Amino acid sequence: MKFTKMQGLGNDYVYVNCLKEQVENPPEMARRVSDRHFGIGSDGLILIRPSDSADFEMEMYNADGSRSEMCGNGIRCVAKYVYDYGLTDKTSISVETLGGIKYLDLTVEDGKVSMVKVDMGKPELRAEAIPIVCERGTEECVVDEDSLLGDEAVSEYMVETNCKKVIDEPIVVDGMEYQITGVSMGNPHAVVFLEDVKGMDIEKLGPRFENHERFPKRINTEFVRVIDRETIEMRVWERGSGETLACGTGACAAAVASILNGLAERKVTVKLLGGDLLVEWEEETGNVYMTGPAVTVFEGVIEEGA
Numbered sequence: 342m343k344f345t346k347m348q349g350l351g352n353d354y355v356y357v358n359c360l361k362e363q364v365e366n367p368p369e370m371a372r373r374v375s376d377r378h379f380g381i382g383s384d385g386l387i388l389i390r391p392s393d394s395a396d397f398e399m400e401m402y403n404a405d406g407s408r409s410e411m412c413g414n415g416i417r418c419v420a421k422y423v424y425d426y427g428l429t430d431k432t433s434i435s436v437e438t439l440g441g442i443k444y445l446d447l448t449v450e451d452g453k454v455s456m457v458k459v460d461m462g463k464p465e466l467r468a469e470a471i472p473i474v475c476e477r478g479t480e481e482c483v484v485d486e487d488s489l490l491g492d493e494a495v496s497e498y499m500v501e502t503n504c505k506k507v508i509d510e511p512i513v514v515d516g517m518e519y520q521i522t523g524v525s526m527g528n529p530h531a532v533v534f535l536e537d538v539k540g541m542d543i544e545k546l547g548p549r550f551e552n553h554e555r556f557p558k559r560i561n562t563e564f565v566r567v568i569d570r571e572t573i574e575m576r577v578w579e580r581g582s583g584e585t586l587a588c589g590t591g592a593c594a595a596a597v598a599s600i601l602n603g604l605a606e607r608k609v610t611v612k613l614l615g616g617d618l619l620v621e622w623e624e625e626t627g628n629v630y631m632t633g634p635a636v637t638v639f640e641g642v643i644e645e646g647a
């Protein structure tokens with residue numbers, strides 16, 4: 342099987358062109374290729390497929406073989422893949438994902454894609470099974486259990502009213518109470534604001550959030566420190582992959598949570614271990630735009646029995 346290893350801010354995946362190749366059992370293949378000792382080494386597997394409703398389809402698997410709806414760093418690399426390998430000559434493309442169709446603008450330098458701006462669509466302020474308390478101005482609205490995961494009305498309401506504060510009911514992890522803001526970017530995220538993200542024990546805390554009983558489908562967790570109103574710092578514990586150097590959907594979720602909680606402006610630089618992403622939550626449309634690099638590392642062929 343031919344593959345290409347690509348990375349966006351050190352969030353690395355193995356990419357396979359399924360217009361040509363066939364992958365029988367993607368979850369198993371994801372576990373195999375992701376292994377950093379016995380495989381190629383990656384945070385997961387991304388399959389590029391033809392689509393009836395968009396230019397291409399992205400099918401994304403975590404390192405443990407679980408499937409995710411969306412991948413922000415991955416989708417930028419998909420754009421680079423299809424352009425650099427000549428599967429398209431368009432510099433504006435659409436990509437179907439389980440989290441909806443995304444629209445991408447490609448920056449081409451010397452015939453190759455270097456940067457990609459992705460219209461990530463509208464965030465949804467849903468936090469699985471978490472009642473949301475939303476404060477705006479002097480008024481406070483409480484969104485109860487009927488407004489669970491997937492209820493777009495809640496998010497639209499909050500975006501429309503430009504509500505200033507979103508506080509989910511705190512959750513208790515390891516005997517400590519944490520305030521979280523639940524944001525879906527197609528895939529689920531819990532954003533936690535901390536004073537110190539560099540020194541935190543993410544290996545210990547990350548899995549506790551990921552597998553907390555509040556999140557029956559498990560969750561990606563972003564640990565965020567606000568540096569100033571235009572800059573935040575974040576580390577991420579990804580569902581199904583552990584700590585990664587960056588997470589595009591997570592950066593968008595963290596920016597949206599910071600904005601909603603009145604901590605940041607609508608244009609935020611998110612500083613991740615692997616580098617910076619620019620996230621803008623546009624006021625007129627309510628859409629989130631993410632801009633960042635996409636890099637090809639190498640291509641190769643993986644042996645049948647490997």
Ligand SMILES: N[C@H](CCC[C@H](N)C(=O)O)C(=O)O
Nearest residue numbers: 409412413414528588589590
């Ligand atoms: N790293 C990815 C997200 C992977 C999400 C995955 N871990 C999940 O939702 O299960 C990103 O750049 O957005």
